[in-house]
Amino acid sequence: MQTIKAAVCHAFGKPLVIEDVLIEPPGTGEVEVTLDAVAICHSDISFASGAWGGFLPAVYGHEAAGVITAAGDAVGEFQVGDPVVVTLIRACGSCPSCAGGKPTICETPFDTSKGPLHTADGAPLDQAMACGAFAEKVVVSHRQIVKIPPALPKDLASLLSCGVITGVGAAVNAANLRPGQDVVVIGAGGVGLNAIQGARIAGARRIVAVDMTEEKLEIAKEFGATHGVLASLKEPWKAVYKALGNRGADAVLITVGAIPAYDQAPRYLGRGGKAIMIGMPHSGDMSSYEPVVLAAMGQGLVGSKMGDVVIQRDIPWMIDLYEQGRLKLDELISGRWSLSQINEAIEDTKTGSAKRNVIVFDND
């Protein structure tokens, strides 16, 4: 086993502790990736706050990019030296969900507390979200990673492993938007901005961003929103209807965790429209809706995890669109931090000022 530095959660709601931990070498089907960058996602913050429970101590972090530095047997086309993005989508490849093209909801359980990480004294350490990427290295399944061009900067690439695929995938895969459809995106943060650019890429006619601040609505327009509506209005759906030419939306993409957004989402829908639930509220949070309206209007409420992506299919085309100037990545990063500054970076992310903070590692 190797000793690496990681940011460890020992108690929910307390700062992470940078310490030495042990990591096992890659086994069959696994690779070791030395990380260059890991972005901070709201899911990491929810886990660290205890919103979803889970085993402690734990290493969070799941939006990462780096280079393969060791490989076990049977890792397919991957080789030491390959630059890759590392995702949390650890799919078995053979359960009914995987076989049906939905690896994001793989049915095969995986006990992350029995993963490759251990504390310095050998006790179990949770590889949270099957990644544990707030660390210098990860050991993960080769099914979780995708090769990237060597020239693609790793801080930008790391965003492809969660925020970008979740937002763009929600528009393209989960909402299955067609050109000319009208879309409402609730929340213009790290995932919401990507849902907006996903809707633009899918050819949406009108894209209405709904958020709490004018500042974020302005940023939303840079990513492709055609209209912005303040969520703090008494009846924001009236402004949305006006923006959409007095009709409801074909799709509403809910990219935040706040329950009022879920309560309101059906009100933005037109006949036959679908609300896609992408944000991750805390366990136990409840929302309510009026079933007769959904029935009479032929509407739907659908959950979508990680944009329903198939990473091997979707990440390469997203990289091409970035290289063609059709998908924004650079503009998604609001700050770069070292691993030792991770608690400050998390606090900055909690302020909700949109976009992503990225931890960059100095591997030279």
Ligand SMILES: [Zn+2]
């Ligand atoms: Zn995430």
Ligand SMILES: [Zn+2]
């Ligand atoms: Zn599976």
